[in-house]
Amino acid sequence: MPIKKMIASRKTKMPMFEDPDAAAEGAAKPLSGSLADNEAWLKHTFSNCSDLTVRKLHLRHSVPGIVVYFKELVDARQLDEELLEPLMRQRPERGDNDISFMEQIKSDLVPVALTQIIDNKKDAVARIIKGEVVLIADNSAQALAINVKSTMHRALSEPSTESVIRGPKIGFIENIGINQALLRRNIRTPRLKMEQMLVGKVSQTEVALAYMEGAASPAVIAEVKKRMSQIELDTILESAFIEEIIRDAAYSPFPVIHVTERPDSAAASLLEGRVVILVDGSPVSMIVPVNIWHAFQTVEDYYTNYIFATFLRWLRYFFAFISLTLPSFYVAVSEFNPELIPTTLAMTLAAAREPVPFPTLIEILMMEIAFEAIREAGIRLPRPVGQTISIVGVLVIGQAAVQAGIVSAPIVIIVSLTGIASFLIPNYNMSQAIRLMRFPLMLCAGIFGLYGVGAGLIALLIHLVNLRSFGVYYMAPLAPFDRDGIKDVLGRAPWWIMQKRKNRVWPTQELSKQ
Amino acid sequence: MKLSGIQAFWMIAVMDLGMTILMTYTPALQAAQQDAWMSMLLAGCIALLIAVISAKLVLLYPQQNLIEFSQTIMGKWLGKLVVMVYLVQWYTIIPIILRQFSDLIQILLLPFTPKSVIISVMILLVVYVTYSGGIDGIGRCSEILGPIILSMVFLVLLFSVNNIQWHRMLPVYADSGVSAILRGSLPPASYLGHAVEFVMLSSFLNNPRNGSPYAIWGVGIASFSTLLAMMMVILTSGVNLSSRTWYPFFEMSKKIAIFEFIENLDALAVVIWVTSVFIKLSVYLFITSYGTAQFLQIRNWRRLIWFIAPISVAFAFIPQNVSEATAGYLNHYWVPVVLPVNMIGLPLLLLIVGKVRLRRKKA
Numbered sequence: 001m002p003i004k005k006m007i008a009s010r011k012t013k014m015p016m017f018e019d020p021d022a023a024a025e026g027a028a029k030p031l032s033g034s035l036a037d038n039e040a041w042l043k044h045t046f047s048n049c050s051d052l053t054v055r056k057l058h059l060r061h062s063v064p065g066i067v068v069y070f071k072e073l074v075d076a077r078q079l080d081e082e083l084l085e086p087l088m089r090q091r092p093e094r095g096d097n098d099i100s101f102m103e104q105i106k107s108d109l110v111p112v113a114l115t116q117i118i119d120n121k122k123d124a125v126a127r128i129i130k131g132e133v134v135l136i137a138d139n140s141a142q143a144l145a146i147n148v149k150s151t152m153h154r155a156l157s158e159p160s161t162e163s164v165i166r167g168p169k170i171g172f173i174e175n176i177g178i179n180q181a182l183l184r185r186n187i188r189t190p191r192l193k194m195e196q197m198l199v200g201k202v203s204q205t206e207v208a209l210a211y212m213e214g215a216a217s218p219a220v221i222a223e224v225k226k227r228m229s230q231i232e233l234d235t236i237l238e239s240a241f242i243e244e245i246i247r248d249a250a251y252s253p254f255p256v257i258h259v260t261e262r263p264d265s266a267a268a269s270l271l272e273g274r275v276v277i278l279v280d281g282s283p284v285s286m287i288v289p290v291n292i293w294h295a296f297q298t299v300e301d302y303y304t305n306y307i308f309a310t311f312l313r314w315l316r317y318f319f320a321f322i323s324l325t326l327p328s329f330y331v332a333v334s335e336f337n338p339e340l341i342p343t344t345l346a347m348t349l350a351a352a353r354e355p356v357p358f359p360t361l362i363e364i365l366m367m368e369i370a371f372e373a374i375r376e377a378g379i380r381l382p383r384p385v386g387q388t389i390s391i392v393g394v395l396v397i398g399q400a401a402v403q404a405g406i407v408s409a410p411i412v413i414i415v416s417l418t419g420i421a422s423f424l425i426p427n428y429n430m431s432q433a434i435r436l437m438r439f440p441l442m443l444c445a446g447i448f449g450l451y452g453v454g455a456g457l458i459a460l461l462i463h464l465v466n467l468r469s470f471g472v473y474y475m476a477p478l479a480p481f482d483r484d485g486i487k488d489v490l491g492r493a494p495w496w497i498m499q500k501r502k503n504r505v506w507p508t509q510e511l512s513k514q
Numbered sequence: 515m516k517l518s519g520i521q522a523f524w525m526i527a528v529m530d531l532g533m534t535i536l537m538t539y540t541p542a543l544q545a546a547q548q549d550a551w552m553s554m555l556l557a558g559c560i561a562l563l564i565a566v567i568s569a570k571l572v573l574l575y576p577q578q579n580l581i582e583f584s585q586t587i588m589g590k591w592l593g594k595l596v597v598m599v600y601l602v603q604w605y606t607i608i609p610i611i612l613r614q615f616s617d618l619i620q621i622l623l624l625p626f627t628p629k630s631v632i633i634s635v636m637i638l639l640v641v642y643v644t645y646s647g648g649i650d651g652i653g654r655c656s657e658i659l660g661p662i663i664l665s666m667v668f669l670v671l672l673f674s675v676n677n678i679q680w681h682r683m684l685p686v687y688a689d690s691g692v693s694a695i696l697r698g699s700l701p702p703a704s705y706l707g708h709a710v711e712f713v714m715l716s717s718f719l720n721n722p723r724n725g726s727p728y729a730i731w732g733v734g735i736a737s738f739s740t741l742l743a744m745m746m747v748i749l750t751s752g753v754n755l756s757s758r759t760w761y762p763f764f765e766m767s768k769k770i771a772i773f774e775f776i777e778n779l780d781a782l783a784v785v786i787w788v789t790s791v792f793i794k795l796s797v798y799l800f801i802t803s804y805g806t807a808q809f810l811q812i813r814n815w816r817r818l819i820w821f822i823a824p825i826s827v828a829f830a831f832i833p834q835n836v837s838e839a840t841a842g843y844l845n846h847y848w849v850p851v852v853l854p855v856n857m858i859g860l861p862l863l864l865l866i867v868g869k870v871r872l873r874r875k876k877a
Contacts, residue, residue: 336623336624337623337781339777339778339781340777340778340779340781340782342774342775342776342777343777448624448627448631448632448635449623449624450623450781450782450784450785451619451623451624451632451635451784451785451788452635453785454785454786454788454789455635455636455639455788458639458655458659458788458789458792459639459642461655461658461659462639462642462643462646462647462651462655465647465651465654465655465658466646466647466651466654473654475654475658478657478658479521479653479654479655479657479658480518480521480653480654480657481518481520481521481657
């Protein structure tokens with residue numbers, strides 16, 4: 001389905017709440033010249049906002065003015081020392097009248113670096129909401145926005161989802177400025193570009209597109225910008241909002257946008273020619289375009305011995321396959337082709353299955369769903385309770401169910417092995433997709449045996465080879481084959497070989513044709 | 515829709531390999547007995563010849579496929595006649611493959627499942643890949659499945675090594691006569707000769723002029739593997755036994771036993787083999803619908819899939835039993851008509867006429 005059509009169709013279905021200010025004011029009404037009018041308008045706009053502060057003062061002994069701000073959003077010390085104090089100190093009036101009153105205040109009285117003259121109401125409201133201080137004087141249709149935002153963010157810490165044994169123990173946080181700084185610290189060159197965009201009709205969330213000039217494909221950058229500009233959401237609470245709208249193949253469970261909380265991982269992607277999207281308020285950055293192998297690589301692969309890293313990658317591929325197919329293989333083999341199991345083992349299995357009243361498919365579906373439920377319960381509950389859940393899950397559902405003869409012991413082994421296997425996939429979204437795909441495969445196996453498993457896997461393969469992430473095939477560099485890229489897929493080639501490869505991710509066909 | 519050389523290589527190799535190993539060993543063994551391996555060698559040579567002719571043929575007009583260049587070379591009406599001959603081949607091969615495949619699955623994996631269900635599952639997959647991916651989607655699938663299928667074949671051969679009984683090779687040359695060897699080589703040659711479909715694929719290549727080595731290598735690898743597998747079948751099962759079974763290759767894989775733990779691998783081998791049928795059917799469905807669309811000048815070839823797929827399923831039920839599906843079609847149409855006419859005769863004719871025309875144009 002063409003992406004354009006898809007975005008358009010999703011756009012119209014989005015529920016939208018009208019911003020009353022925007023509707024009442026029109027596009028951008030100018031500020032009034034009278035202080036009283038402006039003050040009344042502000043008080044009306046921010047009625048019932050108890051955290052708004054309007055402070056009256058006199059500029060140059062004579063001119064009445066007000067400063068307006070949300071008191072919890074500004075830095076109190078900076079406000080006092082760098083804004084109010086100089087304003088109060090009241091330096092003598094300058095003679096020239098070439099520049100406006102506000103320009104004079106800006107250049108003479110306010111020693112804060114980030115100030116901006118504004119002249120319409122919409123800007124004024126936007127600035128106040130963002131945590132800036134707006135200064136309005138009588139007889140002036142201009143206002144001054146002064147940035148004394150308080151820096152409200154947590155300390156930098158290691159991301160809990162992507163921990164490493166060796167490597168920088170630092171992660172992105174919810175503040176986009178700091179995240180940009182973290183990227184800049186990793187890549188010190190002016191070729192690293194960061195373009196800012198505002199997304200979200202009401203929230204005006206800051207979004208930064210980071211890419212390496214010369215390394216990233218201009219077509220991909222243009223496409224990302226185009227898709228971003230088409231977002232018509234009101235508010236962006238997390239980067240996931242954007243991810244779901246700009247991704248290709250919205251109906252696929254596979255993550256065609258990679259996410260990371262690690263600056264080093266994002267920086268590595270930048271150097272490979274990918275685009276990193278940072279969203280204010282979210283510690284999760286998005287990387288495009290990616291292919292499926294990305295989900296099986298961790299940044300630590302590049303920090304450990306390359307032989308061991310290669311081993312780890314194969315371990316992950318193998319267990320991802322196990323996680324996807326083991327239950328269905330078990331169903332197919334035990335129900336349709338028991339001769340595939342070695343004789344002695346088959347005897348043991350048959351003995352274990354004897355007291356169980358259900359067919360294998362029902363048995364394994366019950367246990368798999370129970371396992372998913374236990375996992376979900378463990379994540380959502382407070383940590384101490386979560387541990388209880390796992391004990392209850394292991395004891396009650398595992399042990400007791402087998403003893404009661406409701407499920408057979410091999411099923412418990414299969415289900416727990418599948419569960420552990422799914423934990424080996426570093427990318428959480430990929431792990432989710434594979435966990436989900438297990439169930440249709442199990443059904444195929446229950447109906448058609450090994451033939452069904454084969455057919456299900458082929459269907460999955462067809463889906464995967466046709467998937468694209470911003471013009472790059474999802475299964476690349478395996479299909480379409482690329483000898484350079486394969487070095488980082490079949491294993492982790494040592495750096496002296498890897499640095500020779502062409503480190504570029506270019507789309508395989510014109511993006512506009514999608 | 516663009517195809518890379520490697521994709522074309524795997525496509526042709528897989529198309530030739532899977533069905534040849536399964537379907538042609540019994541007739542070859544019955545005809546040539548102990549000398550069946552020589553029949554395979556001969557068949558490989560014939561297939562290579564077919565591949566070389568096709569590769570030369572597409573070089574005449576690299577940007578055109580069979581439908582277009584046959585009309586360029588032979589003129590409008592004669593060209594259309596040539597295309598008709600190929601259309602008959604394509605429209606009959608899909609139901610036959612479907613039928614042969616479902617017979618095999620029913621015998622080996624799912625004895626209680628009706629054929630119609632087995633066939634429907636496969637045709638759904640084939641339609642899915644052809645409709646959503648076109649020829650390059652099929653190409654990407656074969657790029658991934660090809661190595662898996664090839665390694666399955668070689669693993670089965672490798673694991674069978676300890677079942678070898680050398681005395682079965684003797685006599686190496688039983689002197690069954692040239693005609694018997696030739697007769698035995700025709701069925702495998704006609705299956706390996708599927709490489710002739712390269713005349714439809716070549717124009718989709720990124721660089722059609724450099725495509726021929728890939729096609730010839732594809733046939734080479736497939737011929738070599740089938741030769742090796744045939745020798746292994748003779749060595750492990752012997753001629754007497756294997757010429758009386760339907761699927762000697764799977765009989766061989768059934769005998770595998772390693773560490774007394776990995777046994778009865780035939781079911782797994784069948785599943786992997788299914789993927790080669792899937793590739794073959796997808797290529798044929800694409801060629802058929804694309805070719806028909808071009809022939810009838812229908813702009814959207816994808817629409818024809820909805821017409822060809824159900825028809826093929828319906829036709830798949832015409833043969834009454836396994837032997838009619840496998841041997842009847844092979845002996846009465848594929849070997850006597852398709853091999854000499856569609857695979858060798860017509861491409862050669864087109865090649866000669868095309869060369870003459872091009873030379874005359876230059877002069």
